[in-house]
Amino acid sequence: MGDSVVVGAGIAGLTLALALARRGIASTLLERELVLSEAGAGIQLSPNASRVLVGLGLGPALERITARPEALAVFDARTGRPLVRMPLQLHARGAPYLVLHRADLQAVLVEAATREPLVALRLGAKLTGLDGSGVASVRFEIDGKAEEAVGTVLVGADGVRSEIRRRILGGPEPESTGWVAFRALLPGREAPAWAKTGPTLWLGPGGHLVTYPLRHGEAVNLVLVTRGAGTDDPVSGTAAAARIEGWADAPRALVAGTSGRDRPIETVDLRAPWARGSAVLIGDAAHAMPPFAAQGAAMAIEDAAVLARSLAAPGGTIPDRLRAYEAGRRARVSRVARLARRNGLVYHLAGPVALARGLGMKALGGARLMADLAWLHGWRDGDPSS
Numbered sequence: 001m002g003d004s005v006v007v008g009a010g011i012a013g014l015t016l017a018l019a020l021a022r023r024g025i026a027s028t029l030l031e032r033e034l035v036l037s038e039a040g041a042g043i044q045l046s047p048n049a050s051r052v053l054v055g056l057g058l059g060p061a062l063e064r065i066t067a068r069p070e071a072l073a074v075f076d077a078r079t080g081r082p083l084v085r086m087p088l089q090l091h092a093r094g095a096p097y098l099v100l101h102r103a104d105l106q107a108v109l110v111e112a113a114t115r116e117p118l119v120a121l122r123l124g125a126k127l128t129g130l131d132g133s134g135v136a137s138v139r140f141e142i143d144g145k146a147e148e149a150v151g152t153v154l155v156g157a158d159g160v161r162s163e164i165r166r167r168i169l170g171g172p173e174p175e176s177t178g179w180v181a182f183r184a185l186l187p188g189r190e191a192p193a194w195a196k197t198g199p200t201l202w203l204g205p206g207g208h209l210v211t212y213p214l215r216h217g218e219a220v221n222l223v224l225v226t227r228g229a230g231t232d233d234p235v236s237g238t239a240a241a242a243r244i245e246g247w248a249d250a251p252r253a254l255v256a257g258t259s260g261r262d263r264p265i266e267t268v269d270l271r272a273p274w275a276r277g278s279a280v281l282i283g284d285a286a287h288a289m290p291p292f293a294a295q296g297a298a299m300a301i302e303d304a305a306v307l308a309r310s311l312a313a314p315g316g317t318i319p320d321r322l323r324a325y326e327a328g329r330r331a332r333v334s335r336v337a338r339l340a341r342r343n344g345l346v347y348h349l350a351g352p353v354a355l356a357r358g359l360g361m362k363a364l365g366g367a368r369l370m371a372d373l374a375w376l377h378g379w380r381d382g383d384p385s386s
Contacts, residue, residue, distance in 0.1 A: 003027060003151035004311070005138050007164055009036060009121060011102075012283030012300035013157030014109035018056050019308035021118035028149040029113065030140060034124040036110055041185045042214055042221030043102045044199075048379035049298035051095035052305045055381075061108045066098040069198045069212065071366065076358055077204030080248030083358050086366040088199070091377035099199065099212045101221075122149075130154070132168040132279030152318055153311060154279045157300075160266050162285035169276050174266040177290055179344075180230035182240040183223050184260025188213065191220040195254060202251045203357070205350030207244055209251050210294075223291075224255055230264030265290055270334055275322035282307055287333045292343040295336050295376070303329060305381040336376065 004020055006013045009031035017027045045053070045066075053062060071085040088097040113119045122142065129139035136154030140147055156164025165171035188196060191213075199212035207226035214221050226243045237258035244252055268288040274281045283300030310325040311318075349357050361369065 004153040004155055005136050005149045005151040006030065006155040006157055007127070007138065008156065008158035008162075008283075008285070009033075009110075009113075009123070010157065010159065010283070010300075011105065011109065011297050012285075012304060013155070014106070014113055015052070015056070015301050016155060016157060016282060016304035016307060017113055017119045017121075018058075018109065018116060019052075019304045020311065021116045022056060023308055023312040024118070025308070025311060026118040026120075028120045028122065028151065030125040030127070030138060030149065031121070031123050032125055032127070036106060036123070041101060041183055041219075042212060042223075043100060043105060043297055044212070044294045045098040045100070045105075045301075046294065046298055047091050047093065047095040047097055047377045049301040050098050051380060052301045054095050055305075056112070058108060058112060061112070062098065062100075065104040065108065065215075066100040067213065067216070068096045069099055072199045072201055074201045074203065074361065074366075075248075075251075076354070077202035077207075077209065077244070077247045077251055078354070080250055081358075083203070084361045084364075084366040084369065086370045088370070090367070090370045091374055093378070097377070099214065099221075101214050101219075104215075127163060130164065130167050132164070133277045136278045152278060153322070155307070156279065156281040156285045157283055158285055160268060160284045160288040162281060164279060165268070165272070165281055165285050168279040169273055169281065171272045171281075172269045174268055174288060176229070177265045177267055178227060178229075179225055179265040179290065180228035181223050181225050181263045181265055181291065182235060182243075182255070182260055183221075183263060184237065184240075184255075184258035185214070186220045186222065186254070186258045188217045188219055190257060192250070192254065194250065195220045195222075201347075202247070203347050203349075203354070204244060204247050204251075205354065206348055208292075208347040209244075209255065211254065220254075222254065222258065222260075225265070225292075228262065230262045232261060232263055235260060235262050270330075270337060274326045274329075275319070278318050278322075280307065280322045280325065287337065289333075289337045290340045290344055292347065293336060293340040293376075295340065299333055299336060302332075302379065302381070309381060332379075339376070
């Protein structure tokens with residue numbers, strides 16, 4: 001197995017470069033930005049994702065930047081009443097459920113990649129040409145100087161608007177879901193006590209709100225999902241709170257006290273190919289899905305682990321190995337995408353069916369609801385039962 005060329009130095013690309021290096025495979029990691037500044041604020045890493053990162057030797061670094069919440073408190077957003085508490089560490093087994101700032105995670109990954117001699121990280125790389133039909137080749141410019149990276153595999157880890165998907169695989173453009181995510185950070189000193197004690201999920205008619213504290217309570221991350229187009233422009237908390245009239249005072253007041261950005265929620269058609277020739281996609285480039293299961297980053301991290309194992313496996317051509325990766329991931333990713341779509345329906349119910357939802361959740365209890373996610377959070381790379 002020769003070198004790999006990875007386009008995109010987000011969570012997916014950085015994790016893949018490290019996973020390849022741990023298996024003795026060198027990679028050139030190309031990123032168009034001169035400075036890596038991860039979009040968004042908070043991120044949740046369920047055990048299926050943290051297990052991969054711990055396996056890459058990042059456990060001590062993660063310990064310093066993450067929190068391990070014990071439970072997710074779920075509320076009826078209209079009445080403000082608690083519905084259930086879901087134990088988040090039920091499937092930990094040495095890999096905890098973590099919450100952290102995206103920028104902190106990216107910094108840990110960048111530091112590890114920079115120390116790794118088998119990873120060449122090139123920032124400010126503007127793509128000028130791509131070839132994934134035989135030997136993988138990427139032509140690019142840095143500061144106006146033309147360069148080329150050549151390897152046996154070209155990996156598109158370049159997000160929902162992937163150039164590799166569009167130009168090499170002929171894949172589809174991203175599709176709007178009709179949902180928009182208002183994302184904001186509130187200083188911890190300005191947040192109410194309930195928002196600083198642990199993650200919360202507020203289920204309301206036509207939308208939902210997720211909150212959790214970051215950096216030992218220095219800030220509270222919030223994501224409000226409602227119907228809308230999304231422009232990626234700054235939005236006041238007052239304007240965002242106006243979308244949830246009829247909700248209880250607590251969540252509306254929290255949103256109103258912030259300022260953030262609207263980000264459109266887009267997906268990629270899961271039926272499109274992920275691999276062709278020597279080119280392959282991972283993460284959102286392959287399967288961007290609604291964030292209603294908190295698994296976008298987790299699926300990218302899983303992809304990286306599985307692709308690295310597939311490329312390091314003996315025998316078979318590069319296209320054969322890439323097809324094996326794709327075949328091995330499709331069923332699981334599709335199942336997670338179905339869960340996200342189902343959650344989107346359940347979270348946003350209104351009227352009598354919302355009342356029935358709440359009663360059902362209370363009857364089952366948080367432990368039972370979380371136990372039903374063993375197939376998701378208990379995943380281990382290479383375990384055929386997961």
